[in-house]
Each structure stands twice: as structure tokens, then as C-alpha cells.
Amino acid sequence: MTEPAPDPLDELRARLAAFPAGEVMTGTVAGFGERGDVLVRLDGDDPQAPTGRIARHLLSWAAFEHPSEMVAVGRRITAEVLGADEHKGEVTLSAKACEDEALYRHLLRNRPGDVVTGTVAAVHNFGVFVRLDGEPPHPAYPGTGFIRVPDLTWSRIDHPKDVVRPGQRVAGEVIGTDTHQGEVVISLKALQKDPWDALAPGVGDVTTGPVTKVLPFGVFVRVGEAAEGLVHVSDLGGQVVREGQELAVxxxxxxxxRRRIRLAPAS
Structure with a gap:
């Protein structure tokens, strides 16, 4: 009996399975794509069918006009695997992740759950950069630590500068590392008590707290230590309130x- 011919898709899947995400691979630059991608013949590839591809923005931390300024055909290259696309038969790679060896080792040393310390290096509306203790110089950013806005505090804020300032010492818990951005993502909030765990008032109770935000649809009032509740504008009955005002609710x-509290004026 003649055995059925191997399924090409199964063969492709088996070949791509040899390149798991996060693995560091080596290969040879085979050419350049139309969009400035770098084609790589990974070690073990068919010489006529390179499967590695490095997108332009994942090639290097340095600025360049064309990838040929950074790498030449035939050059050996090291890159981290991002994933495999079985439909295209390609392995997506990042050379930038491995370009700075000291930075790469630093990122891999920081694991989720670790507590790290550092100094706030820059505060932006999209997040906060932190210069972590013992970190190597970053090729592009003012620090290897990064705090996303929701990870700064349990409280509602308008801007990260409401919580931290440049030069301030901070401690945070590592959420994860992003080797492609060269960042250790950390959370200050993870080391703070969740105010909802200590929320004492219950439904029907009357409490007093400061108005933290006035919006067209209502006002937010702090309930307990840091939790906030909403008084809808329809429940205010035309009452005018301002931020900072104490309001009985x-x-x-x-x-x-859903971490939501609905309130109404107490009187």
C-alpha cells in the first residue's frame, strides 16, 4: 500500500514549531523586502526558502534610512522570535531586542512579582519612565522601568504628575518585561492596599466625602479611603457643587x- 504524501501544511507547522516565541535564534541575512523588512535564513532553513523576517522597526535602536545601512546580505544576525505565521510560512523576529546585550540580560533578570526600586526619570501623560537601580543605560529612553497610567494608583487622577515627580524614589512590582521596547513594566499600585478591600459603608448608609471630579453628567465623591462613587446630575436637583467640597451622600x-458605586445626595 502506498503511504499518503505528507501534508505540506503539517510539515510547515512542524518546522515553525521549532521557533517558539521568546527563543533567541541565529541566521544569515538573505535580502530585503519591499517595505524595508530584512529576510533571514535561520540556521536549519532551506537555503532557497528563508523563513525569518525582521520588520523595519524591529531591526535596530539606531535611526537609519534603509536597513542595508545596518546589515548586509550574508551577515550573521541574532534575533528573538516573536511568533510564527503558518499562513505565510514565516518566523517574525526582533533583532532590536538582542542588539544591546546588557539591556537584554537586565530585562530577563526582572521577573513578574519581583519588587524593584528606582528614581522617576520622566513623567508623561501616557506613563512614567523610571531609572531602575542597577540598570544599564537605555539606548532610547530615560529609564528601563515604565509605569502605565492605570498602574500608578488606585485613585482617579488627571495626569501622572498628580502622583509622582522627576527625581522621586519609588518601589514597584514587576508586571512583565517587553524586550522589543526594552522596558520593565512595573506597578506602584500593586504594592498599595486596594481601597475596595477596606470599603466599610454599605448600601443605604450615609457618609461624607470630598467631591473629586465635576463632570457634565454628575460628580464623583470619595467614599472611604480612596474608592469613589458617582452622583448623577439628575439626582443633584440643580444643586451646584465644586471640587473639594464635602458632600453628604x-x-x-x-x-x-465593575468597581462602581452609585450615590445620591443625603438630603
Whole structure:
């Protein structure tokens, strides 16, 4: 009996499975794509069918007009595997991730759950850069640590500068590392107590707290240590309130799953 011919897709899947995400691979530059991508013949590839591809923005931290300024055909190259696309038969790579060996080792040393310390290097509306203790110089950013805005605090804020300032010492928990951005993603909030765990008032209770935000649809009032609830504009009855004003409110509903509290004026 003649055995059925191997399924080319199964063969391709088996070949791509040899390149798991996060693995560091070596190969040879085979050419350049139309969009400035770099084609790589990974070690073990068919010489006539290179499967590695490095997108232009993942080639180097340095600025360049064309990738040929950074690498030449035939040059050996080291890159981290991002993933495999079985439809295209390609392995997506990042050479930038491995370009700075000291930075790469630093990123891999920081694991989720670790507590790290450092100094705030820059504060932007999209997040905060932190110069972590013992880090190597970053090729592009003011620090290897990065705090996303939602990871700064449990409280509602308008801008990260409401929480931290350049030069401030901070401690945070590592959420993960991003080798392609060269960042250790950390959270200050992870080391703070969740105010919802200590939320004492219940539905029907009357409490007093400061108005933290005035918006067209209502006002937010702090309930307990840091949790906030909304008084809808329709429940204010035309009452004018301002930020910082103490307001007596009655708790109408507590939705712990969605972290929402609905309030109404107590009087």
C-alpha cells in the first residue's frame, strides 16, 4: 500500500514549531523586502526558502534610512522570535531586542512579582519612565522601568504628575518585561492596599466625602479611603457643587465586580 504524501501544511507547522516565541535564534541575512523588512535564513532553513523576517522597526535602536545601512546580505544576525505565521510560512523576529546585550540580560533578570526600586526619570501623560537601580543605560529612553497610567494608583487622577515627580524614589512590582521596547513594566499600585478591600459603608448608609471630579453628567465623591462613587446630575436637583467640597451622600448601589458605586445626595 502506498503511504499518503505528507501534508505540506503539517510539515510547515512542524518546522515553525521549532521557533517558539521568546527563543533567541541565529541566521544569515538573505535580502530585503519591499517595505524595508530584512529576510533571514535561520540556521536549519532551506537555503532557497528563508523563513525569518525582521520588520523595519524591529531591526535596530539606531535611526537609519534603509536597513542595508545596518546589515548586509550574508551577515550573521541574532534575533528573538516573536511568533510564527503558518499562513505565510514565516518566523517574525526582533533583532532590536538582542542588539544591546546588557539591556537584554537586565530585562530577563526582572521577573513578574519581583519588587524593584528606582528614581522617576520622566513623567508623561501616557506613563512614567523610571531609572531602575542597577540598570544599564537605555539606548532610547530615560529609564528601563515604565509605569502605565492605570498602574500608578488606585485613585482617579488627571495626569501622572498628580502622583509622582522627576527625581522621586519609588518601589514597584514587576508586571512583565517587553524586550522589543526594552522596558520593565512595573506597578506602584500593586504594592498599595486596594481601597475596595477596606470599603466599610454599605448600601443605604450615609457618609461624607470630598467631591473629586465635576463632570457634565454628575460628580464623583470619595467614599472611604480612596474608592469613589458617582452622583448623577439628575439626582443633584440643580444643586451646584465644586471640587473639594464635602458632600453628604447616601449609597444606592455597590457593584464590586465593575468597581462602581452609585450615590445620591443625603438630603
Amino acid at each position: 447616601r449609597i444606592l448601589e455597590i457593584d464590586r465586580a
